[in-house]
Amino acid sequence: MKVEGSRQLAAPREVVYRCLMDPLSLAQALPGCEKLDPQPDGSYQATLKIGIASIKGTYQGRVQILDALPPESFRMKIEGKGAGGFLKGEGTISLTVQNGGTLISYSGEVQIGGMIASVGQRMMQAAAQQMVQQFFDAFSHQLPAVQPDAVNSGGLPPST
Amino acid sequence: MSSKLLGERIKRKEDPRLIQGRSHYVDDIQLCGMLYLAFVRSPHAHAEIKAIHSEAAQKMPGVLAVYTGADLEGRLGLIPCAAGMEGLKVPPHPCLALRRVRYVGEPVAVVVASGRYQAVDAAAQVEVDYEPLPAITDLDKAVSSDSPVIHESLGDNIAFVAKLEGGDWKAVESDASLKVIRQRLVNQRLAPLSMETRGVVASYSPGEDTLTVWSSTQIPHLLKTQLAVMTGMDEARVRVIAPEVGGAFGSKLNVYAEEGVACFVSRQFGKPVKWIESRRENLMATIHGRDQIDDLEIYFRPDGKVMGLKCHILANLGAYHQLLTPAIPTLTALMILGCYNIPAVFVETKGVFTNTMSTDAYRGAGRPEATYIIERVMDMVARELNLDPVEVRLKNFPPPGKDIVLATGVSYDTANYQKTLKKVLTLSGYKKLRREQARLRKKGKYLGIGLSTYVEICAMGPSSRMPAGGWESGTVRVEPTGKVTVLSGTSPHGQGEETSFAQIVAEELGVPYDDVTVYHGDTNQVPMGIGTFGSRTTAVGGTAIYHAAQRIKKKMARLAAVKLGAKPSELVFRDGKIETEDGSKSVKFGEVVGEAYFAKQLPPGLAPGLVENYVFEPPNYTYPFGAHVAVVEIDNETGEVNLRNYFAVDDCGRILNPMLVDGQIHGGLAQGIGQALWEEHVYDENGQLLTGTLMDCAAPRAHQFCWFETANTETRTPVNPLGVKGVGEAGTIGSTPAIVNAVMDALRPLGVRHIDMPLKPEKIWQVLRGGSPQVV
Missing domain, CATH: 3.30.365.10 (Aldehyde oxidase/xanthine dehydrogenase, molybdopterin binding domain)
Known part of the structure; x- marks a missing residue:
């Protein structure tokens, strides 16, 4: 399953990049994130509580940041599993300066298995997009001096 | 009298x-002190099992034990395959996976608890570490030499290659006057989907040393023997009861892992044990049907007489053999000529392992595939020569008679294919329908008329030709x-x-x-x-x-x-x-x-x-036959196929009770039409089952059908003194090609020769707009 899109944020690229690398602000923005512990190897141990379709569950996983090119781009690898199945994803996030702010573009592949695949398959695409949107909505609030509604763009409807 | x-x-x-509601299915059986099972199943299509952590589950309320494949090794026998085919590769098939999982839904561990919900909750707490391996779901890729191998000890993914050849191919191939059509047909995977899922109650009595098993099964006697072998019990001390069984369609003609495990656990605890399959489990871990790719070469004369048929079959067996898995596609080869006297035949069948649930007998079991092939052949030949499909069929029927031997070597007991065809043409008003079709075409409306004149093999069968006694x-x-x-x-x-x-x-x-x-x-x-x-x-x-x-x-x-x-x-x-x-x-x-x-x-x-x-002991199989006509209308705006009329004339030999025959035909038609138009059981390229619930897995419903006009002819068989042939699968076998032929007939002005099933609106819609029938 492909997940891609972009989002305009009203903050300088360096600031956005720094916030994206900050476990605390990430943990607060990630939907259902209960834990995000930095590991000695640079990855994070994560506990996410999410519901897709009728399948609500807790997923234990690992988030890795690879090929970091501050403040332009990085690759993110996610692996998680729980009673509802497993998910594996990999994607590239790039940041460009645009309209006095930063445009975040993301593009990745997510593979899911187990119950979430067989039950929630039809909703997965929509659910994933929604989670990404929730993330950016929350994330934009963490950025210093931001008016999120004024800068929404990139194909995603503004949140209300 | x-x-x-x-x-x-x-x-x-x-x-x-x-x-x-006054009878008893397996789940209605309640015994004192009953324990319940819940299975932990693989979410991966192909993976190494690195570790299984069951400590947390073991501590949960009501849990008595958790067993893994390693716990059962050497203590519970393997799942049997009865298909004794020469050169068949049979991979070991343990009741709980050992070291590796090979399809989504494969049982990895079992939780035993004193309550059903306790068992299910604890199963969710069993953690399994997997190392994923590449999954193979595509048949063409699975047989290529660089494909990953599902059972490493077997060398490749090909379980068997069977050839069936008859007639003078030199004469056919050297005849320059013959025309040739090459076509690939895909016969998609289906879920049998019985109303009652599987279920088993096993009750071991330590004092008497007897094991009583209630199972939702079609074969209590064969199951008894196999469970005795698997558990190592004296067969005289094992009793199997099939109580009320709520449908099976072939899917319960089997010996399943859960039956073996229930017996094992009951013997461990000396208590009755129950397991009832959920619908999700039913869709992923009860056998599936069909799933073949058939590559055809059809040699025919300009007058419509078919002289030779070649077919290369790739049959998807799934990850393991269940009871009859590899035997099913061999029936396709046997019946590939249908009711036509085609002088030369060549069929090569490759049975292929993939990272999917096993296929096995589903209503028709190998013969719907054969009928689909040959009935599509007749229509494609008619289309190519611009002849009426009725004319092509009549040209290729053998004359009515007894013991008709075709190039496949099959000897049909009695036949009168002309009679059923004539009857259905009258019943349907065929000529009038053709006139209506011509009128509507002028108005840009697509009406399709589809024929199927099938013959099937049933009343199985002579023990010399059956896997386990007939x-x-x-x-x-x-x-x-x-x-x-x-x-x-x-x-x-x-x-x-x-x-x-x-x-x-x-x-x-x-x-x-x-x-x-x-x-x-x-x-x-x-x-x-x-x-x-x-x-x-x-x-x-x-x-x-x-x-x-x-x-x-x-x-x-x-x-x-x-x-x-x-x-x-x-x-x-x-x-x-x-x-x-x-x-x-x-x-x-x-x-x-x-x-x-x-x-x-x-x-x-x-x-x-x-x-x-x-x-x-039957001296031969019987060969019921029939002729069906389907009438469909295509919605030009949505691509939807509307089934307007269905006429079925079936000859199942002597009829003992016309109401029972009608019932079998009606149900069979629903399943056969379902395959043509809606049903498909789909895995993605990673081996994940996408049709895992009834939200996504299409099951035909009454409102989608028209009234079925049924009639019969009675050509008695000499194979048994009752003169009966059998009718349980005829409707399913005959109807699928009738529908597809009707839709292709409707779309004929658009110049499309074939669209693979199911004929969903999205495919038809694209064809109506000049595209090719891709699925989005």
Whole structure:
């Protein structure tokens, strides 16, 4: 399953990049994130509580940041599993300066298995997009001096 | 005769208890101290099992134990495959996965708990570490030399290659006047989807050292033998009961992991154990049907006579063999010529392992695939030559007759394909439909008329050609009060043989229909038999009962003859009496029964009592046939196929009860039409099952169908004295190609030769807009 899109944020690229690398602000923005512990190897141990379709569950996983090119781009690898199945994803996030702010573009592949695949398959695409949107909505609030509604763009409807 | 029962539309003995909810399925069985099982299943299509952490689950309330594949190794036997084919590769198939999982839903561990919900909750807490491996779901990729191998010890993913060749291919290939069509047909995977899912209760009694198993199965006797072998128990101490079974369609003609595990756990604890399959488990871990790719080469004359058919079959077997997995596609090869006298045939069948659930028998089992191939062939030839499909069929039928041998070597018992075709053309008003079609085409409307003239192989079958015996046993016991008990080794589960068997026996013995009670499905009650599948129950099991009734009659006639001073051969059984044809000498049935049991004056050599068993070994299969016409309309805006009319003329030999025949045809049509238009069981390229719930897995519903116009011809078979052929699968086998032929006929002005099933609106819509039928 492909997940891609972009989002305009009203903050300088360096600031956005720094916030994206900050476990605390990430943990607060990630939907259902209960834990995000930095590991000695640079990855994070994560506990996410999410519901897709009728399948609500807790997923234990690992988030890795690879090929970091501050403040332009990085690759993110996610692996998680729980009673509802497993998910594996990999994607590239790039940041460009645009309209006095930063445009975040993301593009990745997510593979899911187990119950979430067989039950929630039809909703997965929509659910994933929604989670990404929730993330950016929350994330934009963490950025210093931001008016999120004024800068929404990139194909995603503004949140209300 | 006043007591005429055979051929009558008699209501089913089974229905009152079923309709009123007064019967018992496996899940209705409650035993004292019962334990419950929940299985931990693989979310991966292909992976190494690195570790299984069950500590947390073991500590949960009500949990008694968690077993893994390693715990069972050497203590519970492997899942059996009965298909004894030469050169077949048979990978080991443990009840719980060992070291590696090979399909999504494969059982990895089992939780035993004192409550059902406790078991399910604890199963969710068993953590398994997997190392994912590349999954193989595509048949073309699975057979390529660089494909990852699913069972490493077997070398590649090809379980068998079988060839069937007949006729003079040199003559065909050197004949420059022949035209050739090459076409690939995909016969998609389906879920059998019985209303009742699988389920098992195993109850081991330590004091008596006996194991009683209630299972939702089609084969209680074969299951008993296999469970004895798997558990290592003395078979005489194992009893299997098939209680009420809520549909099966072939999916319960099997021995499953969960049955073995339930027996194992019950023996461990000395307590009854229950497992009931959820619908999600049913869709992923009960066998699937079909799933073939058929590459065809059709050689034909310009007048429509087909001279040769070549087919390369890739048959998706799934990850392991279940009971008959590899045998199913071999039936496709056997029946590939259908009811046509095509002089040369070549079929190569490759059975291929993939990271999916096993395929096995699903209503029709290999023959729907064959019928689909040959009936599409006839229509493609007609289209290529601009001939009416009726004309092409008539050109290729053999003349009516007996013992017709085709290039495949198959010998058809009796045939009159012209007769069913003629009847369905009249019934449907075929010529008028063609005129209507021409009128509508001028208006830009697409009406399609599709034919299917099928023949199938059933009444399975002669033991020499069956994987595990094709005979059947029947017992007739006249009780001292004159009531009649009938025992059958078959295991009907919806087909209605409690009714038709009672009709046979009541008619033969001349006793009231209500005086006959039929039992089946309990291995301690009924002598060893084979079971219900392959449209065999009436033709083989009914014949055994018929013969047992003859033995009863012979004995009773001897007793009556003494009483009446007549010859036994002069006596007839009717209206509760045994009498001479003219009725001048007569004795009551019950009186003769009394003689047999009181045994005061038995003729010399005659044993007391009235119980007779007969084992019938069929000398051949039977070959029912039929002709169907489907009429469809295409919605130009949405691409939806609207089924307007369906006409089915079926010849299943002699009809014992027209209502039961109609019921079988109606249900069969629904499943066959379902495959053509809506149903498909889909794995993605990673081996994840996308149609894992009934939200995504299409199941046909009544409102999607039109009224079925059914009729019959009766060409009796000489294979059994009843003259019956079998009808359980005919509707499914005949209907799928009729629908696809109708849709392709409708779309003919658009120049499309073939679209693979299911013919969903999205595919048709794209064709209507000049595109190719891709699925988005």
